[in-house]
Amino acid sequence: NAGVTQTPKFQVLKTGQSMTLQCAQDMNHEYMSWYRQDPGMGLRLIHYSVGAGITDQGEVPNGYNVSRSTTEDFPLRLLSAAPSQTSVYFCASSYDWAGASTGELFFGEGSRLTVL
């Protein structure tokens, strides 16, 4: 079972470059989200989606774009990378909004991004 798959696992960027972190799930989950994890900060929600075509901002959305054209995929775009975006990024999904709201989140293994 693949679950939630994130690519790439590691990436180094220069300031100002753009890139896309990919997230795919094969569980037919409606809810998908992106978090960033920084040392001593816990996890912070960047963007989320409750279904194809529907996205919304989380707690730290600035500098990131998302789209949800299919149920399976939820890419996170950095349009102009900054050193402050150096972090570990996690994609998480749940069968629906209710599942997400009761903590039933399934996480990917993370993507470690360094911006120089």
Place this chain on the structure above:
Amino acid sequence: AQSVTQLDSQVPVFEEAPVELRCNYSSSVSVYLFWYVQYPNQGLQLLLKYLSGSTLVKGINGFEAEFNKSQTSFHLRKPSVHISDTAEYFCAVRESGGSNYKLTFGKGTLLTVNP
């Protein structure tokens, strides 16, 4: 707004010793509470949750937590830890009503189990 405080950033213990990881929360309304575990180089997985009912909640791998409303706490316990329990543990909270369903995570507690 809700918030979570994990009182210890690191907890070292010896194998087979008991452990308690402390979590306090702040919210003006009723809450749901969660503990997640993150093993090295992996994503988080749900360990246990409190939604309603019994205040003592049992989770996977022998962990349990007790919801204490008067002390606004949700401490995680295990009577005897194993080397394999070495991981980072995150407490999380969300409001139980309304449309604010977003989880707020604590900063994490690194549990290190030594032989």
